[in-house]
Amino acid sequence: MSARFVTLVAGVFFFFLALVTQGFLPFFEPSARTSRVTAVVRTDLGQLKWMQTNATAYTELEQRGRDVYLREGCWTAIPNSSAR
Numbered sequence: 001m002s003a004r005f006v007t008l009v010a011g012v013f014f015f016f017l018a019l020v021t022q023g024f025l026p027f028f029e030p031s032a033r034t035s036r037v038t039a040v041v042r043t044d045l046g047q048l049k050w051m052q053t054n055a056t057a058y059t060e061l062e063q064r065g066r067d068v069y070l071r072e073g074c075w076t077a078i079p080n081s082s083a084r
Contacts, residue, residue, distance in 0.1 A: 036053070038050055038051070038052060
């Protein structure tokens with residue numbers, strides 16, 4: 001058995017392992033199919049409070065913005081939120 005063959009088999013194995021763990025398993029996770037989300041709100045005293053709430057659909061403007069974001073490939077870029 002040559003090293004090239006072992007490398008090829010290992011590469012194919014890890015490709016399919018990544019496909020299963022990143023592509024299929026999230027759909028079987030119960031939290032991926034819930035309509036309840038956690039929201040953080042600030043109280044009148046300035047404290048943060050965690051609350052359970054129902055998820056809402058995107059507004060038309062939010063959906064258009066999300067479509068542009070995905071179409072332009074922005075989801076692959078590193079977020080620039082730390083540069084202030």
